[in-house]
Amino acid sequence: MASAIPTAMERPHFIGIGGAGMSGIAKILAQRGAQVAGSDAKESATAEALRALGATVHIGHAAEHLADDATCVVVSSAIRADNPELARAAELSVPVVHRSDALASLMGGLRAIAVAGTHGKTTTTSMLAVALTELGLDPSYAIGGDLEGPGTNARHGEGDIFVAEADESDRSFQKYDPEVAIVLNVELDHHANYASMDEIYDSFETFVGKVRPGGTLVIAADQPGAVELTKRVRDLSSLNVVTYGESETADVRVHKVTPRGLTSEVTVLLNGKFLTFTVSVPGRHYAHNAVAALAAGVALGIPAHNLASALGKYTGVKRRLQLKGEAKGVQVIDSYAHHPTEMTADLEAMRGAASDARLLVVFQPHLFSRTQELGKEMGEALALADLSVVLDIYPAREDPVPGVTSALIIDAAKAAGATVTAVHDKSTVPDVVAGMAAPGDLVLTMGAGDVTDLGPAILARLSN
Structure with a gap:
């Protein structure tokens, strides 16, 4: 299992450290022993949580916030080119690293599950993080929202699995090489970065093409964009494709979703056997997210009945x-x-x-x-x-x-x-x-x- 800190990440400085994606990477690095610093526009509970892990968090952006001995500056696509800390990094010749490259380096050597799709990424990633933790597998995870249970969006675990939300908005998910990729749906969004569905498909094809040889793509069988993507990647010889959904042709078929107030009972047909479990949030789309998580865990070799039971422990994500x-x-x-x-x-x-x-x-x-x-x-x-x-x-x-x-x-x-x-x-x-x-x-x-x-x-x- 790899959990060492890359040399370039020993003393990272995050611009916008309070953001959902940035704070998760910063937390994992701090938990691995890096000397983390950064800045954010305003004070927040996230900033306090980072400080509790030993990170230095400045409020406001100013050149003097960047320490002379910083080994890199981590940015997201939201950081503007005229940011004073970026200018200071150029003066000091400090390397600038995109958030996605930083996350990819943290996943190195681990069995990575990357969760992609226009909608549902945070929920599905969270479901996997909770279930794998419940099973005692102690995963690492980086999520775009806070879990209600652990109260955090990221954690460094001692196990060999890393679950990450894979963001398509700026094509950054193309940096990852997971063992298992999940694609929940494919729709046109993020119009500042994508001009057409063809560009979206090309981007997702690149992401799927990065799955490690012998790895698995778990993809929706019902959503039109996902169906089209499946047609485009079926010929990748080193890729195992597992479809899920209500379609009769789905490899993991959603047989029934029964509303139970603010929960749902889900029955799936998997390998010729019916399996029923509870999803502790309402709505058919959340039930499908849980089935995608189930299929991904099974692709890693986790027994389906164990994983189904553990998925019932998921109680939601903030927001x-x-x-x-x-x-x-x-x-x-x-x-x-x-x-x-x-x-x-x-x-x-x-x-x-x-x-x-x-x-x-x-x-x-x-x-x-x-x-x-x-x-x-x-x-x-x-x-x-x-x-x-x-x-x-x-x-x-x-x-x-x-x-x-x-x-x-x-x-x-x-x-x-x-x-x-x-x-x-x-x-x-x-x-x-x-x-x-x-x-x-x-x-x-x-x-x-x-x-x-x-x-x-x-x-x-x-x-x-």
């Missing part, structure tokens, strides 16, 4: 239909969904879990580019809710695009028959929701930005 609390008979749930497919899946899951409840959604669009390309579909997804509140676009790393506002979503939602309220001042949302909600309702805060902060504020307002 993936996470119950934030209840006040005055109103439950508030948080969803990270920001692409129309994700939005539709989570809204349908909540409908299935509480069919008699009214569903109120507070949606914050994420990125101007995504809203420009998919605003109509986002609005149509919101028609699944009884009432919707739509906020202004969360820009993240992007600059505004003329003419691209939340109005694109609101107009589409109204055209689809939705009841929508536009709110431009986020601080007023708790009052707006309190004026709409009644006992028995479900309130869903939805989006990849800071809309997640509204959950506690809505609960407090309802309580008062």
